[in-house]
Amino acid sequence: MKALPTFLIIGAVKAGTTSLHHYLDQHPEIQMSAVKETNFFSGAADGVPYPVSRVDSLDAYERLFDPAFAVRGEASPGYSNHPRREGVPERIEALLPEVKLVYIVRDPIARAISHFQMQVGLSEERRPAAEALTDLSEPRTSYLQPGLYATQLELYLRRFPQEQILIVDQADLRADRAPTLRQVFDFLGVTGEVDPARFEEELMSANQWRAYSPAYRRLRGAIAPMLRRLPQSLRDSLRGSVEHAIWPPLEKPEIDASLRARLEEIYGGEVERFRALTGKTFPTWSI
Numbered sequence: 660m661k662a663l664p665t666f667l668i669i670g671a672v673k674a675g676t677t678s679l680h681h682y683l684d685q686h687p688e689i690q691m692s693a694v695k696e697t698n699f700f701s702g703a704a705d706g707v708p709y710p711v712s713r714v715d716s717l718d719a720y721e722r723l724f725d726p727a728f729a730v731r732g733e734a735s736p737g738y739s740n741h742p743r744r745e746g747v748p749e750r751i752e753a754l755l756p757e758v759k760l761v762y763i764v765r766d767p768i769a770r771a772i773s774h775f776q777m778q779v780g781l782s783e784e785r786r787p788a789a790e791a792l793t794d795l796s797e798p799r800t801s802y803l804q805p806g807l808y809a810t811q812l813e814l815y816l817r818r819f820p821q822e823q824i825l826i827v828d829q830a831d832l833r834a835d836r837a838p839t840l841r842q843v844f845d846f847l848g849v850t851g852e853v854d855p856a857r858f859e860e861e862l863m864s865a866n867q868w869r870a871y872s873p874a875y876r877r878l879r880g881a882i883a884p885m886l887r888r889l890p891q892s893l894r895d896s897l898r899g900s901v902e903h904a905i906w907p908p909l910e911k912p913e914i915d916a917s918l919r920a921r922l923e924e925i926y927g928g929e930v931e932r933f934r935a936l937t938g939k940t941f942p943t944w945s946i
Contacts, residue, residue: 668683682836698738699733743804
């Protein structure tokens with residue numbers, strides 16, 4: 660017997676999808692796919708030369724989910740990255756019309772800065788922040804589209820009723836984790852209590868990024884298949900210990916008044932529309 664996900668975490672990149680995936684996986688009634696960021700519904704990404712999906716067929720995708728669980732999910736932030744990735748809501752609707760969608764978002768300026776910092780750590784960005792963070796023309800290193808939250812949400816609302824979509828603010832997940840997760844659990848239809856200690860760890864925070872060399876990234880990619888039999892938590896711990904011992908932490912990019920003003924101009928209208936669409940105020944956001 661095969662199964663498909665009953666819910667998807669659709670983004671946004673650098674807004675806490677990795678942590679949310681981890682927290683939901685701690686609940687005994689929820690099964691999260693062992694492969695995070697399957698990008699199964701992402702389709703082709705314009706100008707991106709690497710594969711966008713980590714599973715090559717519907718059969719392989721179904722094998723990621725355990726039919727013994729009534730609630731099954733996966734997290735792929737690429738599902739909310741229009742116009743870099745087109746047609747994602749349509750593909751999801753065609754296969755999973757009843758699926759529940761969890762959209763975790765973050766202050767869009769902070770998210771863009773974190774995204775830029777990540778790409779610097781991956782040795783894929785060498786431009787100064789002032790140039791990279793306002794460039795809408797280059798799809799491989801475009802940091803702005805994932806923060807166009809109203810645009811992304813509107814595309815989903817054309818295909819799914821609003822009651823199938825839950826908006827989560829990363830600020831709430833950080834400051835009020837237990838009640839925020841309870842809201843997610845209620846939305847997904849699971850009950851029961853989970854040990855609060857399981858929710859203490861925050862994954863992929865900015866201070867965990869290091870200035871990795873391209874050679875190290877190639878080595879990590881080569882040995883990754885050999886380590887897949889180890890539990891994810893152990894793999895993450897081993898990798899973190901090695902990387903923190905060898906590589907210096909990334910410096911936070913400088914955001915001067917001019918760059919911040921430009922980002923506020925880009926995102927201002929989007930944030931206003933997003934507040935109207937969701938009925939949420941996002942009081943901690945800088946816009």
